[in-house]
Amino acid sequence: MLDSFLSALPRKTFILSSLLLVPVACGPTTKSVGEDAAGTSGESSAGLVDSGTGTDAEGPQNDSISSSAGGDTGDGSPDPTQDSGSDVDCANLPDPVVRPLEGNITASAAIAFDAEGHLVGSDEWDIYRSRYDGTRELYLAIQQRAGLEYLTTGDLVVADELESSFTLVRADGSQATLLSGLRTAYGTAADLEGHIYVTDHNQIYRVNPETGETISVLPEAYEVSDAFWEWLDQAENEENVGEPPDVGDAVGPRVITFDRDYASLLIGSAFSDWIYRLPLGQDGRGGTPVKWGRIPVGASQMPANGRFIDGVGVDVCGNVYVADYETSALYRIPPEGGEGVLLVQWNDETYGHGIAWGSGIDGWDERAIYLPQPYNSAAVVEVQIGVPSKRRAFP
Numbered sequence: 001m002l003d004s005f006l007s008a009l010p011r012k013t014f015i016l017s018s019l020l021l022v023p024v025a026c027g028p029t030t031k032s033v034g035e036d037a038a039g040t041s042g043e044s045s046a047g048l049v050d051s052g053t054g055t056d057a058e059g060p061q062n063d064s065i066s067s068s069a070g071g072d073t074g075d076g077s078p079d080p081t082q083d084s085g086s087d088v089d090c091a092n093l094p095d096p097v098v099r100p101l102e103g104n105i106t107a108s109a110a111i112a113f114d115a116e117g118h119l120v121g122s123d124e125w126d127i128y129r130s131r132y133d134g135t136r137e138l139y140l141a142i143q144q145r146a147g148l149e150y151l152t153t154g155d156l157v158v159a160d161e162l163e164s165s166f167t168l169v170r171a172d173g174s175q176a177t178l179l180s181g182l183r184t185a186y187g188t189a190a191d192l193e194g195h196i197y198v199t200d201h202n203q204i205y206r207v208n209p210e211t212g213e214t215i216s217v218l219p220e221a222y223e224v225s226d227a228f229w230e231w232l233d234q235a236e237n238e239e240n241v242g243e244p245p246d247v248g249d250a251v252g253p254r255v256i257t258f259d260r261d262y263a264s265l266l267i268g269s270a271f272s273d274w275i276y277r278l279p280l281g282q283d284g285r286g287g288t289p290v291k292w293g294r295i296p297v298g299a300s301q302m303p304a305n306g307r308f309i310d311g312v313g314v315d316v317c318g319n320v321y322v323a324d325y326e327t328s329a330l331y332r333i334p335p336e337g338g339e340g341v342l343l344v345q346w347n348d349e350t351y352g353h354g355i356a357w358g359s360g361i362d363g364w365d366e367r368a369i370y371l372p373q374p375y376n377s378a379a380v381v382e383v384q385i386g387v388p389s390k391r392r393a394f395p
Contacts, residue, residue, distance in 0.1 A: 103134015
């Protein structure tokens, strides 16, 4: 049932180390990042210096989730008839225009934009800041193999899939481990109050970067069973292990983003072609996940259990954009959910991975989304869609 899931591993490096460990919330063990003079290549270098440890995580607190103006349909999804707050005609969006970017612009799994408008992305081993003219500079000499997200404070959260941990890089350059001991480390989403939500293909965690306070967001009933993880661990090391246990109602959160109103999380699954909607309470915990929208039926012959949704994003109209690994394609699902439509068809090499809107600075188009091409030398592709992102946490 999960042959496609496993066959994807050599190309995508889906690391599930520490399969049965409990995630550890870490206090601010900091490292400073210093930059040397730029070399002749035009790239600067950075070094890491240990500078001490901090305190342990505190217990949960009841922090509320802010919502933007805009209204909804009564079921939590945005009302497409509401004014988006821009001059966009949400009922008549243009056809997408795809444009590969030239120069030395780097991103392998996810993209973020900093306060100066630079595209921030990784070649898997170091993180770079790229300009629209194709030049780049070394930003951080740390590993990044999945999510990348700026918080409202300007601090950066970096997911390291290989080390199964999330790192906070503060605006002053110091670093702190936010969460470790996970099954893996992948998706990230920042709310409007300074929290970061992260995924490990099993659970979603909300972390307060200032205190280390961590709560589980997805109800336990929708976690993947231990029996499945044990089977997967065995399958990675042995042959002929038989069929995997049924994942049942498990969501398998891989990538996440907030809906237009920051009232729910939208979840791209590691095991399904559904996009789930998870309503959030004032304490940050999720209610019952709903199968909200999906990639068009028949888009792939692959069984539902085994898909890689690699990117999800929301525009100011409430449309949801989905990057799907198995079909090497980009889809758009309407604000009310249901079946999406194909926007862009790539091939295995040029497939666009994570999703980020341009900053509107230095040539980066705020009405275009930018996607890493991990199998095309970590290049970046621009897809002009004619509509900006929903309200962002940063900048």
